[in-house]
Amino acid sequence: xxxxxxxxxxxxxxxxxxxxxxxxxLPVDCDVVTLTEPGPVxxxxxxxxxxxxxxxxxxxxxxxxxPRLVRLIRRGGYGLVHTHLYRACLxxxxxxxxxxxxxxxxxxxxxxxxxxxxxxxxxxxxALYLAGERLGRTTVAVSPTVxxxxxxxxxxxxxxxxxxxxxxxxxxxxxxxxxxxxxxRLGLPDGAFVVGGVGRLVAxxxxxxxxxxxxxLPGDWRLLLVGGGPEEERLRRAAHRAGVLDRVVFxxxxxxxxxxxxxxxxxxxxxxxxxxxxxxxxEAFGLAVVEGLASGLPVLHSxxxxxxxxxxxxxxxxxxxxxxxxxxxxxxxxxxxAGPRTRTAxxxxxxxxxTRSAARLTDVYAHALTPAARPAPQGVSPV
Numbered sequence: 001x002x003x004x005x006x007x008x009x010x011x012x013x014x015x016x017x018x019x020x021x022x023x024x025x026l027p028v029d030c031d032v033v034t035l036t037e038p039g040p041v042x043x044x045x046x047x048x049x050x051x052x053x054x055x056x057x058x059x060x061x062x063x064x065x066x067p068r069l070v071r072l073i074r075r076g077g078y079g080l081v082h083t084h085l086y087r088a089c090l091x092x093x094x095x096x097x098x099x100x101x102x103x104x105x106x107x108x109x110x111x112x113x114x115x116x117x118x119x120x121x122x123x124x125x126x127a128l129y130l131a132g133e134r135l136g137r138t139t140v141a142v143s144p145t146v147x148x149x150x151x152x153x154x155x156x157x158x159x160x161x162x163x164x165x166x167x168x169x170x171x172x173x174x175x176x177x178x179x180x181x182x183x184x185r186l187g188l189p190d191g192a193f194v195v196g197g198v199g200r201l202v203a204x205x206x207x208x209x210x211x212x213x214x215x216x217l218p219g220d221w222r223l224l225l226v227g228g229g230p231e232e233e234r235l236r237r238a239a240h241r242a243g244v245l246d247r248v249v250f251x252x253x254x255x256x257x258x259x260x261x262x263x264x265x266x267x268x269x270x271x272x273x274x275x276x277x278x279x280x281x282x283e284a285f286g287l288a289v290v291e292g293l294a295s296g297l298p299v300l301h302s303x304x305x306x307x308x309x310x311x312x313x314x315x316x317x318x319x320x321x322x323x324x325x326x327x328x329x330x331x332x333x334x335x336x337x338a339g340p341r342t343r344t345a346x347x348x349x350x351x352x353x354x355t356r357s358a359a360r361l362t363d364v365y366a367h368a369l370t371p372a373a374r375p376a377p378q379g380v381s382p383v
Contacts, residue, residue, distance in 0.1 A: 001028065001029070001079040001080060001365075001369070002029045002030070002031070002077060002078050002079060002080075003029070003030045003031075003079065003365070004030070004080075005023070005030055005032045005033070006032075006034075006035070006069070006081060006083045006084070006088045006091070006092035006095075007019060007033075007035070007083070007084040008035050008036060008085035008086065008087045008088040009037035009085075010032075010039050010040075010041040010042035012039065012200075012253045013200060014110075014165075014288075015084055015107075015109040015110065016039075016041040017041060018165050018166070018287070019032070019041075020041055020044055020045050020048065020050075021166060021168060021354055022166065022358055023048065023050055024048060025166075025354055026358050026362065028080075028362070028365065031052070031053070031076060031078075032045055032051070032052045032053070033052070033054075033055055033069070034053070034055065035055045035057040035065065035087060036055075038052065040253065042054070057087075060087060066094060066095055069092070070098045070099045073095055074099045074100070078101060079103060079369065080101070080104075080105065080369060081093075081101050081104050082104075082107070082365075083096075083105070083106040083107070083136075084107050085110070086116060086117055086119075086125075086129070089106045089132060089136075090128065090132040092104075092106070093106065093133075093136050094132065094135060096135075097135050103137055103368040103369045104135065104137050104138075105136065105137060105138045105139075105140060105365065105368050106136050106139050106140065107140040107141075107142065108141050108142065108150060108284070109284060109285075111150065112282040112283070115282060116129075118202065118204060126154075130153065130154055130155070137159075137368045138159060138367065139155055139159055139160050139161075140160075140161050140162070140163045140361070140364060141160055142162075142163070142165050142284055142285045143162065143164055143284060143285050143306060143309055144162055144305070144309045145308070146162075146285070147160050147162050161364050161367075163360045163364060164285065164306065164357055165287050165290070165306070165352065166354030166357030167287075167290050167291055167294045167352050167353065167354060168354050169345060172267045172270060172294035173295075173345070174271055174343035174344070178268050178271045179271040179272055182264050182268045182269060185264060186224070186249055186272060188222055188224075191220055193220060193221050193222070193275075194222045194223075194224050194273045194274045194275075195210060195221065195222070195224065195273070195274070195275055195276075195332060196269070196273035196276045196277065196297070197210050197225045197226065197227075197277055198226040198269075198270075198276065198288035198291070199226075199227050200227050200229040201225065201227050201228060201230065202229045202230060202231055203231055204282065205231075205279070206280055206281060207225060207235055207279065208235060208238050209279040210277055210325075211235060211239050212238070212242060213277075213325040213326075213328040214239075214244045214329075215242040215243065215325075216325060216326065216329035217332065221332075222248070223244070223248045223249070224272065224273060225250050227252075227253065228253040232250060235248075236248075266291065267295065270291060270292060270294075270295035270297065273292070274335075275299070275300065275335045276292030276295075277300045277321075277332065278299065278301040278302065278303075278304065279302050279321075280302060280303055281303055282303055283301075283303040283304055283305060284305065285304075285305055285306050286301060286305060286307065287306070289301050289304045289306060289307060289318065290307075290348065290352050293307075293315055293317070293348055293349040294345045294349040295343065296341075296342065296343030296344050296345055297317070297343070298317040298318070298319075298335050298338075298341065299315075299317065299318045299319070300318075300319050300320075300321045300328065300335070301318065301319075301320055302320065302321060304318070304320075310347075310348050310351065313347075314348040314351065315346050315348035316346060317341065318348070319331060
């Protein structure tokens with residue numbers, strides 16, 4: 001059986017990187033088509049030997065893309081279509097049905113309480129989403145929290161399966177020698193206590209909270225912001241105004257999986273950190289937090305369903321922080337005051353091993369390929 005993954009774009013982002021990581025572990029012959037932006041992750045997929053096509057979609061309302069996508073699906077002889085992100089889910093589900101493919105799976109990566117992929121959840125967005133959702137067989141939620149949001153939206157529970165995002169634990173295993181090399185490469189002082197923030201530099205991630213918190217902490221603290229995005233210049237200006245620009249390191253894009261970009265990758269950067277902080281108020285999963293846990297870091301988060309959906313003892317070094325810069329500064333100071341800790345991955349990180357997620361998704365595929373009357377496989381939905 002051959003499967004086609006359809007995704008809105010292949011720039012650097014959590015869903016895009018997760019797709020690449022999954023394809024390394026799925027026992028299925030998979031191709032990928034991106035509607036727009038064949039960026040760094042596309043290059044990485046091709047380096048992995050995955051066939052990637054670019055549909056060249058001009059915008060959200062470029063309806064000429066639909067027949068092109070239908071022809072591509074028919075030519076490929078795919079038995080299953082798997083869509084990712086809002087635009088790809090809408091166009092991909094329609095195209096798959098027009099091409100005669102009934103086994104259609106969609107992963108919901110980023111449904112929040114008020115936003116989806118940064119767009120407000122208006123009644124129109126919801127109506128269009130639900131209309132497209134009915135054309136598929138299964139909707140995959142990346143966390144039980146997202147599954148609950150889907151049910152509240154009106155997606156039937158029987159159509160929802162939970163397959164959490166996964167982490168390559170071996171790549172994030174802490175290496176003290178790598179920590180020293182990376183810190184020296186970044187120009188971090190030997191005695192610096194380093195706060196890490198990982199993600200796209202967009203307003204919703206609230207990295208400005210960490211800049212402001214840094215200004216409340218002693219001079220030997222450093223902030224390592226890993227990622228790129230439209231908010232970078234605003235964050236630089238905020239750091240300058242707060243008098244901490246020389247204590248903030250902007251790394252630019254550093255995907256969680258290799259993409260050929262220069263400089264240390266995310267596992268090396270995580271090794272260089274002393275604590276990871278995620279002030280984003282609304283997340284669907286919280287992949288950066290889980291990757292931090294996999295590197296043995298203590299983590300502070302405002303929203304992380306991946307941790308919140310598990311028993312508290314699964315991630316004893318994870319703490320939820322509500323509020324702004326002052327609250328994060330106090331929580332960060334408490335982490336440092338607690339002293340060094342052993343850099344081993346807790347149960348929460350092991351729970352999200354990528355091989356486990358790939359195995360669950362394989363079960364979802366098997367169910368999608370069976371007649372509708374067959375019951376869902378047992379054990380797929382719970383995390």
